Amino acid sequence: xxxxxxxxxxxIVFVGISVLATILVEVTANNFNKTLYTSLFFLVLxxxxxxxxxxxxxxxxxxxxLFGDTISVDKFAVFFYFLIIFVTIFTFIVSRDYLLRxxxxxxxxxxxxxxxxxxxxxxxxxxxxxxxxxxxxxSSLPLIAxxxxxxxxxxxxxxxxxxxxxxxxxxxxxxxFVFLYGLVGSTHLTQIAIELKNxxxxxxxxxFSIVAIIAGFGFKMALVPWQSWIPDFYQxxxxxxxxxxxxxxKASAFAIVIRIFVITLDNSISVEFWVTVFSxxxxxxxxxxxxxxxxxxxFLRLLGYSTIAQAGYMxxxxxxxxxxxxxxxxxxxxxxGYGFSNLTVFFVFLLINSKFDDDRIDNLNxxxxxxxxxxxxxxxxxxxxxxxxxxxxFMGKLFVFSAAIDSGLIWLAVIGGINTVVxxxxxxxxxxxxxxxxxxxxxxxxxxxxxYVTYSIGALxxxxxxxxxxxxxxxxxxxxxxxx
Amino acid sequence: MSGNFFIDITFWVxxxxxxxxxxxxxxxxxxxxxxxxxSFVFICVAIIFFLLxxxxxxxxxxxxxxxAVSVLIAFAVMFIKDVVDGSKYxxxxxxxAFLCSFLFFVLIFISQVTEWNSMDSIENEDALAGxxxxxxxESESGSILIKKAEVLSDGVNKGVFINSTLSIGSxxxxxxxxxxxxxxxxxxxALIGSxxxxxxxxxQ
Numbered sequence: 197x198x199x200x201x202x203x204x205x206x207x208i209v210f211v212g213i214s215v216l217a218t219i220l221v222e223v224t225a226n227n228f229n230k231t232l233y234t235s236l237f238f239l240v241l242x243x244x245x246x247x248x249x250x251x252x253x254x255x256x257x258x259x260x261x262l263f264g265d266t267i268s269v270d271k272f273a274v275f276f277y278f279l280i281i282f283v284t285i286f287t288f289i290v291s292r293d294y295l296l297r298x299x300x301x302x303x304x305x306x307x308x309x310x311x312x313x314x315x316x317x318x319x320x321x322x323x324x325x326x327x328x329x330x331x332x333x334x335s336s337l338p339l340i341a342x343x344x345x346x347x348x349x350x351x352x353x354x355x356x357x358x359x360x361x362x363x364x365x366x367x368x369x370x371x372x373f374v375f376l377y378g379l380v381g382s383t384h385l386t387q388i389a390i391e392l393k394n395x396x397x398x399x400x401x402x403x404f405s406i407v408a409i410i411a412g413f414g415f416k417m418a419l420v421p422w423q424s425w426i427p428d429f430y431q432x433x434x435x436x437x438x439x440x441x442x443x444x445x446k447a448s449a450f451a452i453v454i455r456i457f458v459i460t461l462d463n464s465i466s467v468e469f470w471v472t473v474f475s476x477x478x479x480x481x482x483x484x485x486x487x488x489x490x491x492x493x494x495f496l497r498l499l500g501y502s503t504i505a506q507a508g509y510m511x512x513x514x515x516x517x518x519x520x521x522x523x524x525x526x527x528x529x530x531x532x533g534y535g536f537s538n539l540t541v542f543f544v545f546l547l548i549n550s551k552f553d554d555d556r557i558d559n560l561n562x563x564x565x566x567x568x569x570x571x572x573x574x575x576x577x578x579x580x581x582x583x584x585x586x587x588x589x590f591m592g593k594l595f596v597f598s599a600a601i602d603s604g605l606i607w608l609a610v611i612g613g614i615n616t617v618v619x620x621x622x623x624x625x626x627x628x629x630x631x632x633x634x635x636x637x638x639x640x641x642x643x644x645x646x647x648y649v650t651y652s653i654g655a656l657x658x659x660x661x662x663x664x665x666x667x668x669x670x671x672x673x674x675x676x677x678x679x680x
Numbered sequence: 681m682s683g684n685f686f687i688d689i690t691f692w693v694x695x696x697x698x699x700x701x702x703x704x705x706x707x708x709x710x711x712x713x714x715x716x717x718x719s720f721v722f723i724c725v726a727i728i729f730f731l732l733x734x735x736x737x738x739x740x741x742x743x744x745x746x747x748a749v750s751v752l753i754a755f756a757v758m759f760i761k762d763v764v765d766g767s768k769y770x771x772x773x774x775x776x777a778f779l780c781s782f783l784f785f786v787l788i789f790i791s792q793v794t795e796w797n798s799m800d801s802i803e804n805e806d807a808l809a810g811x812x813x814x815x816x817x818e819s820e821s822g823s824i825l826i827k828k829a830e831v832l833s834d835g836v837n838k839g840v841f842i843n844s845t846l847s848i849g850s851x852x853x854x855x856x857x858x859x860x861x862x863x864x865x866x867x868x869x870a871l872i873g874s875x876x877x878x879x880x881x882x883x884q
Contacts, residue, residue, distance in 0.1 A: 205858075212861070212865065215865065215868070219868075219872075263855065263857050263858050264854065264855030264856070265855075266855065266856065266857075266858050266859065267858055301876055301879075304872060304875075304876040307872055308869065308872060308873060308876070311865060311868065311869040311872070312869075314862075314865055315862065315865070315866075318858065318862055324859075326856065326859050327856075327858055327859045327862070330859045330862045330863055330866070331859075331862055333866055334862050334865050334866045334869065337866060337869050337870060337873065338869040338872075338873055340873060341869075341872070341873025341874070341876050341877055342873075344877050345876060345877070352877075355877065375790075378794070378796050379794065379796070399790075399793070399794045399795070400789065400790045400793055400794065401790045401791075401793075401794040404786070404787075404790055
């Protein structure tokens, strides 16, 4: 390990250290605030060292291949570092009051989220099949415990369901990797790409391995044939965990899918095949997610189905990757925008939920009369999820749909458009409840200043990135360029 | 397979035993017998690893799977009330039988049709270096010699890992350092996660 290699992996190292430090402080200090601030301190350090790599301030090596080409910290990876570290920091800050209120297992909750974050950090920069598998395991294993952490009626069931489904999907993924290795004879993505280009084979084994890999990651991305754990998990797990999972887990899975499919398996035969598979899966996810969401009365379940539909929209970006990088750019943009909107919705709902202690949509009735600020924030988030201009959600949808049209998948864009209209029904129904329905209680919800600051950051992100997409688009462009 | 009759025979016999054992594991209604059958399958798989010159994997297979996992399963079985006829047939058994046999034939088809990339068939030196990178050998004085893949003599890459333990150990602390560290974190998360769940159940 050279000095420069160490500088390059500093973001991952800091997140790893944050896990260990948080464990130590949690065991010794017996003061939850100290635990929280320790973890936040190291996360900020990780963020700073990512900034160092992005702007190439000091000790940034030009060669991107680290540790025998198992990982690479290129701008693409750093873009995702920013995204998932920000998500974690915001989750921790916002859920402080929530965690202080639940008196048990709150330190464990932080530690497990940080462990999962470590896995995701390695996952987004992995360039080698074994590393990808191990990192994927690390990112999903803590989530099993987190799903079962709340003392609810169903928590054990959620944990078990998640565990079984996650191990089956990883086993299928491994099968895909094994077939790929058998064909190519290397576990390094660069080597696989070279071998596939040289031979240009259309073996059934290659197609099988593509299907298996998609099935393995489809579970993490919350796509349709593998979606059955989502609604239960959203309903049963603590809301901070769900907020973290909905953005970070999805983002890291999409990152590695881009690395494997768009960059590695890009010989013409396999491209044709996986574009078809991704388009079909995307249509299924959008349609089924949206149509089941129409009938939900539980807000968290509704968000679960909405996240399935959103994953479908994002997948259009991968299916349409041939459009001069616009598709993948749009996908990265969409992911970041989805992060802002979804987190805003989740965090506002966290406050409302802590007042009523159940998750029915009816609890939002007449929110605008009691707490107008909260209502405005959650309405902004919902409008952005729906894709209403001038929010960031609209620009994201615009990018992926136009990429689909550019690359000749017009039918996919049309289905996406229809689904947006279907989705509008249930998002607008919630907004109608917030504005026009009669409230159940008249007392307003107390909000402290830190929360206002974080909500405002979310709202500013939603509006500014929607009005000035170039801000974020420049970042995604240089991220994509570092990849190709 | 040039003439090593004994190895061929062993391979076929053990493979047959694995298939037989797996059938028994799936069909046995007595869960405990199923668990015993599973450890039998694990031992047979370890033999296959030995036949493939992967001694280290074989030893690990016996230590971890036969030694730890089977015992764990046996312990878990003891907590189940109806061991003798515990597992009822699922109502989807016809569908799953159909799907599994379909998958079986697909895999058979794929494995027969595909031209697998065996180590002997690789001639591209860069690809070999990418595969192995370096090759580790023990010298007569006991120190470890590191050779580049391109200077390997002809016969060496035929059987590939002559001393697989050495080579696995060396790659774990050089090229595969990051996965090794990540596995450490996986252990931490398994530990903390299971403790969290169990402690919470006891409180209830």
